[in-house]
Every structure is written in C-alpha cells, then in structure tokens.
Amino acid sequence: MIHTDAVVIGAGPAGLFQVFQLGLLGLQAHVVDALPEPGGQCVALYPDKPIYDIPGLPACTGRSLTAQLLDQASPFLDADRLHLGQQVTRLEVSAQVPLGQHRFTLHTDQGLALCARVVFVAAGAGAFLPRELALPGLKGRPGNLHHHLHADSGAPAPWAGQHLTVAGGGDEALHAVLSLLQAPSPQAPAHITLLHRRDQFQAEPALDAAVREAMQQGRMHLVLGVPQSVQQADDGRLLAIDLAQADGTHTHPTDHLLVQLGLSPKLGPLADWGLPMARKQVGVDPATFASGVPGVFAVGDINTYPGKKRLLLCAFHEATLAAHAAAALLNPDAPQHLLYTTTSPLLLQRLGRA
Numbered sequence: 644m645i646h647t648d649a650v651v652i653g654a655g656p657a658g659l660f661q662v663f664q665l666g667l668l669g670l671q672a673h674v675v676d677a678l679p680e681p682g683g684q685c686v687a688l689y690p691d692k693p694i695y696d697i698p699g700l701p702a703c704t705g706r707s708l709t710a711q712l713l714d715q716a717s718p719f720l721d722a723d724r725l726h727l728g729q730q731v732t733r734l735e736v737s738a739q740v741p742l743g744q745h746r747f748t749l750h751t752d753q754g755l756a757l758c759a760r761v762v763f764v765a766a767g768a769g770a771f772l773p774r775e776l777a778l779p780g781l782k783g784r785p786g787n788l789h790h791h792l793h794a795d796s797g798a799p800a801p802w803a804g805q806h807l808t809v810a811g812g813g814d815e816a817l818h819a820v821l822s823l824l825q826a827p828s829p830q831a832p833a834h835i836t837l838l839h840r841r842d843q844f845q846a847e848p849a850l851d852a853a854v855r856e857a858m859q860q861g862r863m864h865l866v867l868g869v870p871q872s873v874q875q876a877d878d879g880r881l882l883a884i885d886l887a888q889a890d891g892t893h894t895h896p897t898d899h900l901l902v903q904l905g906l907s908p909k910l911g912p913l914a915d916w917g918l919p920m921a922r923k924q925v926g927v928d929p930a931t932f933a934s935g936v937p938g939v940f941a942v943g944d945i946n947t948y949p950g951k952k953r954l955l956l957c958a959f960h961e962a963t964l965a966a967h968a969a970a971a972l973l974n975p976d977a978p979q980h981l982l983y984t985t986t987s988p989l990l991l992q993r994l995g996r997a
C-alpha cells in the first residue's frame with residue numbers, strides 16, 4: 644500500500660499539470676494511467692498533429708507537449724510515482740477517517756493499492772483501452788495474445804524468433820508491423836503476418852505504401868480473413884485461428900497474436916464511484932473543481948460545469964485552481980498566499996532551482 648498526499652487518475656495533460664501544481668504547493672502525488680505511456684489523447688490519438696492554441700507555444704505536437712509537461716513536472720514526478728498500464732478500478736472512501744487524512748483507497752487492475760488524502764480525477768473520456776478482436780470461442784486470456792507492442796527495453800520480446808500475427812488494418816497495425824520489421828534481433832519475430840479482413844487499409848498513405856513494399860520484398864505476409872474460431876492448447880495458449888476466407892475456412896497457425904485495432908475510451912468503473920455525474924461527466928464547482936464527494940476533485944475533459952470547454956488551456960486552469968483548493972482543504976489553518984515561481988524562494992527550492 645502506497646501512502647501519498649494525492650492520487651491523480653489519468654496521465655493526460657490535465658493529470659500531468661495537476662502533479663506540477665500540487666508539487667508547487669508542497670503536495671506529493673502519484674499518477675495512474677491505463678495506457679502504457681503518458682499523454683492521454685495527445686499521445687494516443689494525435690501524437691504528431693500540430694496544436695496551435697496553447698498560450699505561448701505557437702505550435703507543438705501532442706507528443707512534444709507531453710514531453711514538455713513531463714519535463715516541467717519532473718521535480719515532482721519520477722518513475723516510482725508514475726504507474727502506467729494500470730486502470731484504477733475501485734475508489735473506496737473511509738467515512739470514519741477525517742477529511743484531510745488518508746481516507747481514500749484506490750485499487751488498480753494490476754493489484755496496486757494507493758492510500759491518499761485527496762484524489763484528482765483527470766480521466767478524460769475514460770481509460771483508453773485497446774479494442775479487442777472478436778475471437779469466437781476464445782477461453783481466458785492466453786499468454787500469447789497481446790495488445791501492446793513490447794516496450795523497447797532491450798529485453799527479448801515474447802515473440803522474438805517466432806511467428807507473430809498482427810491483426811488490424813489501420814495506422815496502429817501498420818505502424819506496429821513496420822516497427823517490428825526494424826526491431827533489433829533480440830526483439831524481432833522470425834515471421835510477421837498481417838491479418839486483416841480485406842486487402843485495403845484505413846491508414847496514412849505513407850504507412851500503406853511502406854507495408855506494401857515490405858510485402859513485395861517478402862519481408863512479411865498479408866492474410867485476409869475474418870476469425871471464426873480459435874484453437875487453444877491444454878494450457879490455454881493460442882495455437883491457431885480459423886479464418887473465413889473467400890474460398891472457405893482455413894486454419895492460420897501462429898505463435899503469437901498482436902491485436903492492433905486502436906484504442907477506445909471506456910468510462911468503466913469510474914461511473915460506480917458515487918461521484919455525481921451528468922452525461923458521463925463529473926459535475927464540479929468551477930471555483931475549486933471539487934466534485935460532490937469532499938476531497939475528490941475532477942479536472943480536464945472528465946468534468947462539467949456551466950461554460951465548460953474541452954480544451955487543454957481550460958484543463959491547465961482547472962488543475963491550478965483544484966490544487967489550491969486541495970491545499971486549503973488539507974491545511975485549513977495555514978495562510979494561503981499566492982506565490983510566484985519567479986520570485987518565491989520556497990517555490991524555487993521546490994523546483995530545484997534555488
């Protein structure tokens with residue numbers, strides 16, 4: 644069980660800036676995100692598209708904005724406080740624990756438990772989870788069925804030296820195939836098959852062209868078909884997929900299956916945490932961004948209030964006011980002076996720039 648001042652649910656732009664603002668006010672935060680990397684929509688949906696409406700940044704991409712937010716938050720956010728690839732599934736409130744003490748316990752689907760004095764829901768449209776491929780008859784979660792590209796850590800990938808089938812026909816699948824073709828030998832599969840229902844991709848023309856060139860060169864193969872059933876070993880391992888193809892059903896054996904059908908946001912368990920919600924959004928007080936549950940704040944795309952705009956600029960404003968409101972709640976007797984990062988020795992010390 645990790646004890647901390649604050650837990651931020653979501654490492655999108657709102658969540659990352661929330662950590663920074665809390666850090667300035669001397670509050671320690673841990674962040675949890677369902678995605679394997681931080682950045683929320685900016686990285687998951689439009690990493691390379693330019694954004695033109697961040698104050699003082701005439702143009703930046705979703706990925707570069709995330710890199711800057713991480714850099715800015717780095718005095719307060721290290722790898723031990725950033726928990727990626729896990730969804731917060733439960734939020735428990737211990738009503739007998741006084742407000743301001745560790746009354747919130749959050750649980751993730753990976754077994755992590757965090758105990759916090761305040762909680763910030765920065766969950767956007769929900770947790771971004773990989774879209775599943777319909778595999779009729781599939782039992783359990785086979786160890787050789789994957790939904791994420793292996794992190795380039797230098798360690799061998801699970802499919803190293805084996806036959807990997809990548810399912811999908813969009814940007815994600817084609818991008819995965821091209822990265823795998825360039826992977827160094829400890830990570831590279833011996834054979835790559837792209838499985839898609841038809842010989843047309845819904846992907847950027849450059850990705851489409853690169854994959855077709857790799858096919859022509861025989862560096863990978865395309866198999867067309869729609870899964871009808873699966874064959875599994877006694878230990879649950881996936882052995883083959885039976886595919887409906889133009890000339891009947893054929894069996895496609897594979898060592899590993901990597902599903903790359905994109906991500907979709909799932910509000911999921913958040914809806915059951917007792918937070919007053921309207922149309923899948925958490926209602927907040929626009930002066931403090933406090934939700935209807937004392938000690939729980941909501942910032943960014945997940946919240947709603949009169950005049951709400953789902954813009955990055957608004958998320959940053961909300962995170963700032965929410966941090967100040969939380970500091971006032973946790974230290975009710977301390978004077979809440981507004982300090983400037985330019986002139987306050989305390990803030991400069993917290994930022995490591997004294």
Ligand SMILES: Cc1cc2nc3c(=O)[nH]c(=O)nc-3n(C[C@H](O)[C@H](O)[C@H](O)COP(=O)(O)OP(=O)(O)OC[C@H]3O[C@@H](n4cnc5c(N)ncnc54)[C@H](O)[C@@H]3O)c2cc1C
Nearest residue numbers: 653655656657677683684731766767769770771943944955
């Ligand atoms: C195509 C596109 C272009 C855009 N362009 C602009 C633009 O030009 N300017 C602009 O201002 N805005 C733009 N936006 C909007 C902007 O991206 C959003 O306002 C912003 O991303 C909201 O940030 P957020 O942190 O609130 O939510 P998100 O970015 O959605 O991040 C939320 C994070 O929370 C995680 N999460 C949710 N639930 C859980 C859970 N239970 N457990 C763990 N993790 C969880 C999710 O996985 C996600 O990573 C654009 C949006 C899109 C889709």
